[in-house]
Amino acid sequence: MLITYLMFNCPIIFLTYKRPNETEKILKIILNLKPKNLYVFQDGKKKGFTREENQNHKDTKSIILKYKKNYSYKSIFYKENISQSLIGYKIIKEVFKKHEKTIILEDDCVPEVGFFRYCDLMLKKFKRNKDIAHISGCNLYYGSKKKKINDKDYFFSKYPQFMGWATWRDRWQKYYDPYLKNWEKERYEFLNNKNLKIGEKRFFTHYLKRFRQKKLITWDIQWVYACIFNNFKTVLPSVNLIKNIGYYNAPTGKGAKKFRNLVTKDIKFPLKHNPNIIFSRKYDNFLYEGFYNRKNIFLRVINRIRYSPITKNIKKNLSN
Secondary structure, three states, rough: OOOOOOOOOEEEEEOOOOOOOHHHHHHHHHHHOOEEOEEEOOOOOOOOOOHHHHHHHHHHHHHHHEEEOOOOOOEEEEEOOOOOOHHHHHHHHHHHOOOOOOOEEEOOOOOOOOHHHHHHHHHHOOOOOEEEEEOOOOHHHHHHOOOOOOOHHHEEEOOOOOOOEEEEEEHHHHHOOOOOOOOOHHHHHHHOOOOOOOHHHHHHHHHHHHHHHOOOOOOOHHHHHHHOOOOOOOEEOOOOEEEEEEOOOOOOOOOHHOOOOOOOOOOOOOOOOOOOOOOOOHHHHHHHHHHHHHOOHHHHHHHHHHHHHHHHHHHHHHOO
């Protein structure tokens, strides 16, 4: 059941592309909040779109315009494709011209209703705590295990997550660099961060090198880098508030397979506040083992052989 609010004051960014059904579903959830400042963006079409993709892109725009007849929000349609490497930077920069904080949702992230109030409360509570730079609505531990980390309603991690999130203008504008211009200069200091394990060092060395070589097209790893380099904390809810459906419907990004069927649960208010503003070792170890631990090349080759279809067929035949 949807909850009706008098008005939701925290600015919201909703980034769409070519998912008309999901855009409409999420837009309805947002509009039910009666947001005072809602910005709906649609990236431009890529060259080489199929007929189906062109139609989906057109239908998505039509849905955005349809709801504007009865609701007040700003819609921005890019004529050309900004690309995944710059779209986040462009849209957040636009909103931060007028606002000091924002909540960000993409069209493949279906939120629980409590996600918005949770983000708003955390943005207010930690506004002056400059050690905290990111609010996440996604809890991958709860989403995959259906278990809480502790008895509090939120905790802290070193890893920012982007399936429904929020941040402040002062942190973003000061530390986010879409081009990672200082990577070579900061590389030694970053890789000697005491909070980085050997697998993480391999992970970031590999992917940041690929990004700098323009072989990796993304806009979020730059913020992960900035948060870890500056030892910033991310606030996470005790339950998972975001269902990501983009892996199955018109995917535009990549992600670990184990995080593709997450359980969600709405958060209860009032929140039980957590006085211990420290990294959750349990959560960070979970993400390290599940995503950020890039094993050495020998182990990666062994695992590829071990889990390849050919090896599986050989084992199956031997067992028979």
